[in-house]
Amino acid sequence: MEYDVVIVGGGPAGLAAAIKIKQLNADTSVVVLEKGGELGAHILSGAVMDPKAITELIPNWKELGAPLNTEVTEDRVLFLTExxxxxxxxxxLPKCFENHGNYVISLGNVVRWLGQQAEALGVEIFPGFTGAEILYNDDGSVKGVATGNMGVKRDGEPGPDFQLGMELHGKYTLFAEGARGHLGKQLMAKYDLNKGKDPQSYGIGIKELWEIDPAKHQPGLVIHTTGWPLDSKTYGGSFLYHMENNQVMVGYVVGLDYENPYLSPYEEFQRYKTHPEIRTFFEGAKRISYGARAITAGGLQSLPKLVFPGGALIGCDAGFLNMSRIKGSHAAIKSGMLAAEAVVAALGAGRSADELGAYPEAFEKSWLHEELHVARNVKPWLKKGLYLGSLMTGIDQLIFRGKAPWTLHHSTPDHACLRPASDFTPITYPKPDGKLTFDRLSSVFISNTNHAEDQPIHLTLKDASVPVKVNLAKYAGPEARYCPAGVYEFVKTDEGQDRLQINAQNCVHCKTCDIKDPTQNIVWVTPEGGGGPNYPNM
Incomplete structure (x- = not known):
């Protein structure tokens, strides 16, 4: 199938790009691929949204019924001890913590609404189809993508409901897969897009949606915490947002540059909810949904080269999230718009499959670049520990207003930060009570995660011997702890030998394993389209 523009990923960046292209030239043919079973199915974010970018994209979003319903009414930033x-x-508080004028939202619902706006403009949207393979022209430029085959059995042979994937060819292809995109990673390697850049830094965000007692509900209340339960050397913190309908979104972010292989981000989140200041919100409450997703946090220093022959990276596939503000959706939308403008200009000039140089040039002149420049030193300072990091972030943001005459860098990728288990004592986490704290499997159940049972396992190993010989022997098997969905477990064979069992059907597509595996032996590839979580209202 031939299109002017192919977009891989139906999140805020991909849909914003599609909408902007159609706004600028209604005759441009645009297709959006989305691996989730529907738009929004795989979207997970805090989320407090700065409406700046969506207002630029669709100025009358309020009249059109965009689900930005709960304006922030109060900010609280807490430091927790036990x-x-x-x-x-x-x-x-630095300006980056101020949320006046922002909205507590379900990003999944905003994405569903953006999809409606895109379809009304004539954008073709294919949910349930993965961008499984990049296609190239003879000159090495990107030609488009192929979707994954459907109905393939575990042994790789076609099953009774087998369907061959499609090739989608575009004059330009935009990649908007979110953090640690499967194809984005390949593009960075092929075109050396990270040359001269800091390694990307990530966090794992774990989130629950609760319906709470109306007497305890304060629409628009935004709470962030640092400190307990993490130690002072490990970056992380929580969010607790009151949205409409007596619902509260609560979650925890742990930087994936942590050192202790015994640490479990999932268990730290469960512990956090037991804090006396936090648990009071959840008395008499009901947990509705659960999910997890990796986020990019490296900022400006870690942004790759954004363009290559035939396409561009947008949104979190590139890494535009502003970690200091704990916000990425406005940045994703803006990056999609900037790329769209470059695409329409190129097509108007009769060009195709070349580098969209106007996109990075426009980014460097935009408010988004200015915002990320102001925030550029926050994550590097926080890598130096909670107390020194907080002090220096305060100096950087309050005194220098983000304009300090220096830029800090980070040189170590997250997977290389893990230290041997022999350097640490195992952490004993409390057992879940099933009311406030929960085990992984009951959490995965309410994420509505599902994969076709007999399909090939999409969590692939470069070397099947490494998990036991290296990861278990040296790092005490960290994959069993960093995965928030119980995908990885070490079990004994009948002969008493250790082996890694991969429960791929539990995978919520967070990408943590692809990022944090200390040997980089695990490679996340796209499963069959429509598989994975199906998040409601997340």
């Missing part, structure tokens, strides 16, 4: 909570006074 039993106490200390509120940071507002005058001491």
């Amino acid at each position: 039993t106490k909570a200390y509120k940071t006074p507002n005058f001491a």
Whole structure:
């Protein structure tokens, strides 16, 4: 199938690009591929949204019914010890923590709404189809993508409901797969897009949606915490957002540059909810949904070259999230718009499959570049520990206003930060009570995750011997702890030997294993389209 523009990923970046292209030239043919069973099925974010970019894209979004319903009414930033909570006074908060004028949203619902706007403009959207393979022209430029075959059995042979994938050819292809995109990773390697850049830095965000007692519900209340339960050397913190309908979104982010292989981000999140200041919100409440997703946090220093012959990276596939503001959706939308403008200009000039140089040039002149420049030192400072990091971030943001005459860099990728288990004592986590804290499998159940049972396992190993010989022997099997969905477990064979069991049907597509595996032996590839979680209201 031939199109002017192929977009891989139906999140905020991909849909914003599709909408902008159609706004600029209604005759341009645009297709969006989305691996989730429907738009929004795989979208997971906090989320507090800065409406700046969506207002630029669709100025009358309010009249059109965009689901930005709950304006932020109060910001609280707390430092937690095991039993106490200390509120940071507002005058001491850097501007990046101010949420006045922002909205508590379900990003999944915003994405579904953006999809409706895109379809009304004539964009073709194919949910349930993965961008499984990049196609290239003879000159090495990107030609488009092929979708994955459907109905392939575990042994690789076609099953009774086998369907061959499609080739989608475009004059330009935009990749908007989210953090650690499967195809984006390949493009970075093929075109050396990370040359001269800091390695990307990631966090794992784990989130639950609760319906709470109306008497405890404060629409628009935004709470962030640092400190307990993590130690002071490990980057992380929580969010707790009150949205409409007596619902609260609560989650925890742990930087994937942590050192201790015994640490479990999932268990740290469960512990966090037991804090006296936090658990009070959940008395008499009901948990509705659960999910997890890796986020990019490297900022400006880690942004790859954005363009290559025939296409571009947009949104979190490139890494536009502003970690200091804990926000990425406005950045994703803006990057999609900037790429769209470059695409329409190129097509108007009769060009195709070349480098869209106007896109990075426009980014460097945009408010998004300015925002990321102001935030550029926050994550590198926080890598230096909670206390020094918080102090220096305060100096950087309050005194220098993000304009300090230096730029800090990080040189170590997240997977290389893990230290041997012999350097640490195992962490004993409390057992879940099934009311406030839960085990992984009951959590995965309410994420509505499903994969066709007999399909090939999409969590592939370069060397099947490495998990036991290296990861278990040296790092005490960290994949059993960093995965928030119980995908990886070490079990004994009948002969008493250890082996890694991969429960791929549990995978919520967070990409943590692809990022944190210390040997980089695990490679996440796209499963059959429509598989994975199906998040409602997340």
